[in-house]
Amino acid sequence: MKRTFILAIDQGTTGSRAFLFDDKGHIAASSYREFKQYYPKPGWVEHDTDEIWRSCVTVIKEAVSKAKIKQNQIAAIGITNQRETTVLWDRKTSKPVHRAIVWQCRRTASLCDEYKKKGLETTVRAKTGLVLDPYFSGTKIKWLLDHVEGLREEAERGQICFGTIDSWLIWKLTGGKSHATDNSNASRTLLFNIETFRWDEELLKIFDIPHIILPRVLNSGANFGRTEGLKNFLSAGIPITAVMGDQQAALFGQGCYEAGSIKNTYGTGCFLVLNTGKKKIASEEGLLSTVASDIEGKPIYALEGSIFIAGAVIQWLRDELKIIKNAADTETLIKGLNDTNGVYFVPAFAGLGAPYWDSGARGLISGLTRGANAKHIIRAALESICYQTKDVFDIMQKAYGSKIERLKVDGGACRNNFLMQFQSDVLNCSIVRPEVIETTAQGAAYLSGLMAGLWQKEDLLKLQKVGRTFTSRMTEQQRQGLYDGWLKAVKKVRP
Secondary structure, three states: OOOOEEEEEEEOOOEEEEEEEOOOOOEEEEEEEEOOOEOOOOOOOEEOHHHHHHHHHHHHHHHHHHHOOOHHHEEEEEEEEOOOOEEEEEOOOOOEOOOEEOOOOOOOHHHHHHHHHOOOHHHHHHHHOOOOOOOOHHHHHHHHHHHOOOHHHHHHOOOEEEEOHHHHHHHHHOOOOOOEEEHHHHOOOOOEEOOOOEEOHHHHHHHOOOHHHOOEEEOOEOOOOEOOOOOOOOOOOOEEEEEEEHHHHHHHHOOOOOOOOEEEEEOOOEEEEEEEEOOOOOOOOOOEEEEEEOOOOOEEEEEEEEEOOOHHHHHHHHHHHOOOOOOOHHHHHOOOOOOOOOOEEEOOEOEEOOOOOEOOOOOEEEOOOOOOOHHHHHHHHHHHHHHHHHHHHHHHHHHHOOOOOEEEEEOHHHHOHHHHHHHHHHHOOEEEEEOOOOHHHHHHHHHHHHHOOOOOHHHHHHOOOEEEEEOOOOOHHHHHHHHHHHHHHHHHHOO
8 A cells, every 4th residue: 555644743842743644745634632731849840751652642543543544554754842841761661760841841940040150151052052041951851860869870871761752752653762863852952062963072061961861863854763563553664754843843844944034833832933044143132043954854053032931821811810711712802902901911931031031030910900801911911922022033133134024923823813913013024824834743744755755845845835924004103112011011020
């Protein structure tokens, strides 16, 4: 039977998705499953790594069933994943030694401060393109080695594997035969030199992490191993041919193959990524230099601004305040509302990311008067996503040195037309929303299919289709006045 489908696994912060793409690049079927978030202490966030794997098994089975295909019709697998989230597991038993520490977790803030006081941030920044922040994997690994009894000794004996979620899924899919990651995920660990594209011995010494626990690093388009030992779940021998961190996968899925192209993903967090090609641009204003993939799966550079809380603020309105039933309600509920009545919402639940990198900041709703109501808070929450994006966008445009006319968007929240229009208004640029907004999975699938020979490079360029374009309707005076109010609100949340 002809192998004409690509399985894309999109393992995110709040849930796991599986997609089957046919040989025309269209989604034949998909499935989604949320999993539990653990908050053992304020500012701490964890996942049950085994539950993540079970959720992936479930959605893959469901997607295959919905598509009504045989497992042996799958030509290859592409993986995209939440980045920085840190897993350590036993090499022999494949059992995690602790819950995964999620990228949002702030437990290592004091450790990062210690390193900064030692003057190490300059070295880390020069080698990795990253800032010293709890967001990244390096200090999470060190915390686990230092706090789980006996773990450091086991790690030094080679009994422990480290991985971001991509590595964990590769390990499970291959029956423990492949311990690997790709350049894009490795570049988010604080341990990977983005000039040499290797694990850096000086950084490993700084963070006191044994080299033996690290996965091998491959290009985003490569042979990461083949499925094995999965019984009735997936056929044996299916190659894993693409792996990318979620934001790099979205960049690829949006067709941002050329330097100067840019996308923003509206997920749990918000992530602007600008392709800078073969040129690494170092930002002095809170942006990250990182590694992405060109159309052939080889490493290129990108500038990134990482916003911790975007779609998660809408989840908070639903789960904690209980003023909406689902995310789609937000657009309907604020229809006809002309403004927020002076309310600003700074959702610094886990500190502030780019460009502030302030782990001590905490959330704030300001400007409340007797006339403010739930609808004003909902609109302020949506606007906060756009303002945070502007914080990063303006700096990114300056660092790149030329005006950005078009911003490609994706992720669940970009379905909200109010959000996209307001984003265009505050940025004063066109917002381009594709027909298919699941570009993270699409990026993993497209690169996987390209590597497996299902498509050629010219085929990928033809698959990009625009759904809707939003253009700014706001005057410069309105734009600046609203943004000045945002900046005042941000000042109030920073200690």
